[in-house]
């Protein structure tokens with residue numbers, strides 16, 4: 001059997017090097033032995049944006065972008081979306097197996113009883129401007145939770161990690177709903193422990209003066225499925241940030257706040273909000289061809305299209321399209337869906353998109369469902385963060401316990417000036 005090695009000839013020196021191949025990768029540090037100018041001149045691998053660099057070994061999520069495969073701990077996401085709940089998937093991502101009935105009951109009870117927030121958090125949220133973006137409030141309040149739970153710093157204590165993971169999964173919806181209520185000047189609606197995870201979120205979003213909010217079961221299930229579809233996605237940007245911040249041994253609340261901040265960007269989790277704004281800008285099915293022409297001309301990107309890994313369709317987008325039909329059957333047809341379907345039809349037949357292998361991603365249809373359920377567009381990235389929290393936490397914990405990991409500190413290729421000197425006689429500038 002052929003050896004699992006690379007033989008590299010350095011043509012600068014004529015020397016040959018054997019580099020081991022392990023699991024389809026070479027260790028970048030093996031390149032350091034390829035020197036040309038004495039110690040310290042070993043080769044680096046240069047990969048801005050990590051287009052072809054594995055930052056870790058992970059057993060959590062598997063993606064095959066060519067074959068549109070997405071599996072959480074080996075289970076196809078299509079099966080989990082159809083035959084599991086978000087809290088079961090959260091347990092699966094974090095523990096590696098689906099919970100048995102006892103584990104499930106304990107897990108759900110624990111999360112249900114951690115949904116309340118310290119009352120001082122309300123004062124923090126009240127301090128935000130009335131039109132503060134809820135994602136900005138979420139980033140701020142998740143970070144603030146680290147001050148309410150200083151025990152979270154005890155990251156190598158398994159019980160402490162378990163408690164913080166429960167707190168974060170449980171409290172994200174409460175923080176999100178309180179941020180949404182703050183924006184519209186509504187009193188905060190407290191968690192209702194009789195409801196499901198998704199049902200309780202709808203309750204905290206929309207309970208008014210009724211004694212007990214009763215979620216629509218179709219919308220409740222649709223939201224639960226959307227949370228499942230967002231739960232993890234291997235080493236996406238926000239997960240990379242979660243792992244990087246975790247590698248400094250910061251507490252999980254601070255790491256989650258950083259991950260949420262990364263998710264906020266319009267090229268990542270903020271794309272779903274931009275898709276809705278784009279669909280409203282297109283305005284009608286008849287204007288789709290002109291809009292696509294402007295995208296081809298490079299005026300803007302078609303938000304919700306394209307992906308770093310999926311070079312065919314994003315399997316999540318296919319499932320979301322089906323969920324949209326169930327939701328719109330309850331809420332009424334959305335003209336935005338018609339525009340989205342026409343955009344997809346025109347784009348997928350357009351050689352620009354074919355050449356660049358651009359397909360709808362998870363964000364293309366999710367916003368239509370969120371909008372139909374009644375969420376304001378600013379809440380869309382917040383919903384993404386709620387769904388992604390178990391994935392972030394599973395990846396954070398895996399990185400923390402990985403003996404091959406240490407504090408993340410990339411190298412650089414220096415392109416600045418060579419050494420130079422100040423004039424021998426020079427006074428520092430004097431401030432006015």
Ligand code: SDX
Nearest residue numbers: 233236267268269271301302303304305306307308356361
């Ligand atoms: C998410 O990583 C993850 O897993 C992320 C995510 C998750 O679950 O965590 O899946 C969630 O973030 C989904 C992506 C949401 N973002 C968007 O929908 C924003 C629009 N899409 C893009 O900007 C873009 O497609 C990315 C950011 C998703 C991927 O970008 P890449 O892989 O870095 O590709 P690129 O920017 O280098 O683009 C390659 C080419 C460029 O053309 P050229 O300069 O080579 O001529 O494709 C073009 C781009 O201009 N292109 C697009 C486009 N996306 C890429 N052109 C028009 N519209 C687009 N949407």
